[in-house]
Amino acid sequence: MSTFCRPTTLADALAALAEPGSRVLAGGTDLSGLIDRGLASPTTVIDVQDAGLDRIERCGAGVRIGATATLATVAVSDLLTRWTALREAAAAAASPLLRNVATVGGNLCQHTRCWYYRGVEWTCWLGGGDTCFAQIGEHERHGLQPGDCISAHPSDLAPALIVSDATVVVASATGIREQPVAALYRRPDVDDRSLLTLGPDEVITHVVLPAPPDASVYLREGQREAFSFPLVGLAVARFGERLVMAAAGVANIPHLLDPDDVLHDLPGNPQSAWKRTVLATLASRGRTAVTM
Amino acid sequence: MKHPITLNVNGTPYSVDVATAQSLLYAVRDQLGLTGSKEGCDDSECGACMMLVDGRPTNSCSYLAVQADGAEITTVEGLGEGDELSPLQQVFLEEGGVQCGFCTPGMLIAATALLQANPSPTAEEIRIGVSGNLCRCTGYDGIVRAVLRVSREGASV
Numbered sequence: 001m002s003t004f005c006r007p008t009t010l011a012d013a014l015a016a017l018a019e020p021g022s023r024v025l026a027g028g029t030d031l032s033g034l035i036d037r038g039l040a041s042p043t044t045v046i047d048v049q050d051a052g053l054d055r056i057e058r059c060g061a062g063v064r065i066g067a068t069a070t071l072a073t074v075a076v077s078d079l080l081t082r083w084t085a086l087r088e089a090a091a092a093a094a095s096p097l098l099r100n101v102a103t104v105g106g107n108l109c110q111h112t113r114c115w116y117y118r119g120v121e122w123t124c125w126l127g128g129g130d131t132c133f134a135q136i137g138e139h140e141r142h143g144l145q146p147g148d149c150i151s152a153h154p155s156d157l158a159p160a161l162i163v164s165d166a167t168v169v170v171a172s173a174t175g176i177r178e179q180p181v182a183a184l185y186r187r188p189d190v191d192d193r194s195l196l197t198l199g200p201d202e203v204i205t206h207v208v209l210p211a212p213p214d215a216s217v218y219l220r221e222g223q224r225e226a227f228s229f230p231l232v233g234l235a236v237a238r239f240g241e242r243l244v245m246a247a248a249g250v251a252n253i254p255h256l257l258d259p260d261d262v263l264h265d266l267p268g269n270p271q272s273a274w275k276r277t278v279l280a281t282l283a284s285r286g287r288t289a290v291t292m
Numbered sequence: 293m294k295h296p297i298t299l300n301v302n303g304t305p306y307s308v309d310v311a312t313a314q315s316l317l318y319a320v321r322d323q324l325g326l327t328g329s330k331e332g333c334d335d336s337e338c339g340a341c342m343m344l345v346d347g348r349p350t351n352s353c354s355y356l357a358v359q360a361d362g363a364e365i366t367t368v369e370g371l372g373e374g375d376e377l378s379p380l381q382q383v384f385l386e387e388g389g390v391q392c393g394f395c396t397p398g399m400l401i402a403a404t405a406l407l408q409a410n411p412s413p414t415a416e417e418i419r420i421g422v423s424g425n426l427c428r429c430t431g432y433d434g435i436v437r438a439v440l441r442v443s444r445e446g447a448s449v
């Protein structure tokens with residue numbers, strides 16, 4: 001059985017998080033389901049919604065977004081008009097309702113939606129078992145990279161932030177560090193099956209955007225227009241002559257693409273290879289959109 | 293461990309003890325006995341469990357009861373007055389917005405929130421507003437008609 005607290009300062013949240021077994025809850029749209037299914041069993045749930053981390057504010061030539069700002073506020077923020085890909089990604093994620101509750105930090109840290117992982121009947125490789133059931137079962141919506149876990153990264157925001165050269169500020173009771181958004185993620189291996197690099201006592205406090213790109217766009221293919229995870233989500237940004245592309249839905253973490261060879265490293269799995277065509281198409285549309 | 297919390301549902305404060313993992317939906321259905329809100333998917337996909345939490349439409353299946361401590365909650369039971377249906381509920385019936393009725397409690401909550409934020413939505417805006425609510429019966433046309441009519445008639449929702 002677990003306890004619950006809702007600290008009103010970051011310092012109190014960090015102190016609570018320093019206790020082993022505690023876990024941050026923001027909007028709860030992902031974590032409550034994981035708790036419900038027994039896929040997460042924190043001893044203390046720390047609700048950070050009142051910890052004062054929800055502001056979006058100017059920061060030098062860029063913008064600083066609090067980790068508990070909702071996707072809905074990001075999608076319409078006047079301060080973010082020059083980060084088109086980010087606004088488009090926030091506006092495309094999930095449904096209007098979820099966007100009202102879901103936060104930026106939670107979106108970046110949400111766990112895989114692989115239905116084998118989420119099913120309570122099995123423990124798949126990523127959950128600590130021996131078998132990736134997706135590879136012997138259905139994986140038409142999974143990733144394009146072979147490996148132990150072929151799940152598809154679900155966050156629309158992550159690729160949009162990565163191409164914007166964004167960083168995350170990560171705090172714990174012992175200090176603060178800042179790192180590129182891409183460095184939040186790691187490929188799971190036999191010894192450590194986590195997809196995130198965050199320590200158990202760490203919380204994302206802010207996402208920092210440096211000066212905006214000259215142009216950017218977020219393109220996605222979902223199962224239906226509203227309310228579905230990205231099958232393939234592609235963010236493209238242009239800084240002068242430099243093009244940056246990153247995608248969700250193609251590997252188990254956000255994937256940085258080589259703009260001149262977007263399918264590099266993404267051979268596809270037997271049932272998911274169709275995503276290669278989608279990715280290539282989105283990439284050529286994205287390139288046109290940011291260079292026009 | 294159980295937490296003592298207060299849920300203000302449809303204007304009435306209720307003191308209940310809930311486990312951390314208890315969803316708002318089950319606190320309201322099982323502990324308060326208000327069974328209007330339904331469980332379809334238990335995963336934020338269908339909207340059958342939708343409630344207003346401090347005015348914000350929320351999938352209560354995926355919201356912990358402890359998160360709602362002290363909040364003002366509206367469920368479908370709070371829309372009408374006793375046995376009197378609200379204008380929105382009445383036109384849902386008249387326009388064919390209800391068939392089996394399973395999605396209806398959540399659909400009404402989504403439509404209420406939409407009309408509060410935007411009293412004169414277009415058909416497209418209504419479809420977007422209820423895009424988190426799945427209905428397998430009506431094809432959504434009756435629902436869109438009903439919301440358009442209420443907004444046209446200017447009745448308070």
Ligand SMILES: Cc1cc2nc3c(=O)[nH]c(=O)nc-3n(C[C@H](O)[C@H](O)[C@H](O)COP(=O)(O)OP(=O)(O)OC[C@H]3O[C@@H](n4cnc5c(N)ncnc54)[C@H](O)[C@@H]3O)c2cc1C
Pocket residue numbers: 023024025026027028029030031032067068092093094095098101102103104105106107108109110111154155156157198202203204205227228229230335336337
């Ligand atoms: C039906 C459905 C459809 C969806 N469709 C999409 C989609 O199309 N695109 C998309 O991108 N997402 C989609 N999502 C996922 C949704 O966007 C996430 O669930 C949401 O963004 C998570 O945010 P939250 O604030 O609710 O996080 P929570 O559920 O509170 O937390 C999620 C995880 O992040 C951790 N966490 C939260 N905040 C922090 C922080 N500040 N620092 C460190 N860790 C933190 C928590 O411990 C937990 O592990 C969908 C979800 C559902 C249920």
Ligand code: SF4
Pocket residue numbers: 112114115116117124125126127131132133134135142148149150151
């Ligand atoms: S793809 Fe990953 S999460 Fe899904 S079954 Fe395989 S190991 Fe588990």
Ligand code: FES
Pocket residue numbers: 330331332333334335336337338339340341342351352353354
């Ligand atoms: S039961 Fe909550 S969204 Fe389906």
Ligand code: FES
Pocket residue numbers: 389390391392393394395396426427428429430
């Ligand atoms: S009326 Fe049956 S699901 Fe909508």
